[in-house]
Amino acid sequence: METPLDRLRDVLPPEAIDTSAEGTFRASLDNLRLSRCPEAVLRPADEDGVAAILALANEHRMPLTTRGAGSATTGAATPADGGWVLDLSGWKQLAVREATMSAFVQPGVTVKALDNAAAEAGLAYPPDPGSATHATLGGTIACNAGGLRGAKYGVTRDYVMGLEGFLPTGEFVRWGGNLRKFACGYNIRDLWIGSEGTLGIITGAVLRLIPRPVARRTALLAYSDEPAALAAAAAIRKRRVIPSILEFLDRETVAATLRLWHRVAPDKLTAFPRAWTADTPALLLVETDGEPVQADAEMAAVLEAAGTHAAHRHTAASAEEAETLWTVRRSCSQAMFELGDTKLNEDVVLPLDAQEPFFQAIERLRRETGLPMPTFGHAADGNFHVHIMYDAGNPAHRDKARDGIRRLMEQVVALDGAISGEHGIGLAKTPFMALQHGAAELAVMRRVKEAFDPNKILNPGKLLEPFEIWNHPRTKVRLPWDH
């Protein structure tokens, strides 16, 4: 009897179907490192191929998980129910349209590649996740990714003008276009953004670009502890300045990150006093941008508001030095492995006036679980990456981590926050969706899913079905962004 895979071989060339052990393993996980091998990884060359794959998958109720770089931290790109993976990371057409200050991109273009191309025309694509050199535009649109510059420039959603792609039936659809406004019925474009590949497949996008800021100023401010650093961030807000970046790093994060760089490239740490290795401060890393006059004036205001109580302050003398500081910041996520072999990586978001009680809650949890909970994030928009580090081989650690994460999420919701600000839900956060949303809200989401994908073939198991990551071992494989 002909299997669905046999039928696929009738419509796709052999090089578009990968069933190798290595290929299916690579496509079996994302940065959560929870591996579920698919039957095949499919790399169609064109839209006819995508349509044919979808029509077959839908007919056979075959789970289909679309994939970009696989840098999601939640298991969003893990093919939880096996089936087929649709890998669009090789779709890299990119055209900057200077006249309309926009770009057409295929889903496999990386965030960094788009921003580099925009820069050649004096333009910029502001969303800048820490994974920008790897993460694809298909993946970042599907996750509504944020990044360091969110408070001033917004997130991916704010730059998507049009999307095109496919429904699970294999029908082609287009939502919006190269248009600054679009008021033609339900806004399905915005529904696809952040839907984590559960409602449709994105094969093209029109993205808004902005004039590129010509000047950037960067400063590093150190404080004795977290409350002092957060008070300084609040003072910047009170001064009515919105820096392009305002990053907060707690003392555990700074200690782990310094340890990593002392090992791999100590020359990157010239702006970090040696004494900090023993007596680690909490940090703010700030960037202002715009015309030189504006960037200078805003940085002066930041230093006036937040510099007075800083134990140490350092302003980057050159663009190269600033870039080194941001490279160190972007390594924080990986540096966590200095503190434990496994991490729970959360990206909760709090109202701007709830940061103090939130950090008190983290301190309590850290004390009660005895586990490291390094926390850093985007202080200007209240989006913090809390990591619970533990030794996966130690059952007591696992229990404490599991309990700790639930209590963290309960605290976040109690403070009117949200369980995810930018990474999304994937598999890892599904158990907390019922904390975030009431039954009526979840029921509407289920009906939306059913309207788009009645056979539940698109990325099944994500967002709405509670999934217990604790029942599944995580692999230790090295991924491209690991140091």
Ligand SMILES: Cc1cc2nc3c(=O)[nH]c(=O)nc-3n(C[C@H](O)[C@H](O)[C@H](O)COP(=O)(O)OP(=O)(O)OC[C@H]3O[C@@H](n4cnc5c(N)ncnc54)[C@H](O)[C@@H]3O)c2cc1C
């Ligand atoms: C070191 C590091 C730093 C990070 N920093 C940030 C950060 O600052 N901010 C942030 O928001 N995130 C961050 N992330 C998370 C991650 O990079 C983002 O979630 C990103 O959006 C994932 O893009 P990707 O191409 O890797 O997508 P994948 O991981 O491949 O897929 C993610 C989701 O998108 C879906 N998808 C992918 N392509 C398509 C498509 N064409 N059509 C429909 N659905 C699709 C997948 O099915 C999956 O649900 C970081 C990750 C790492 C490893």
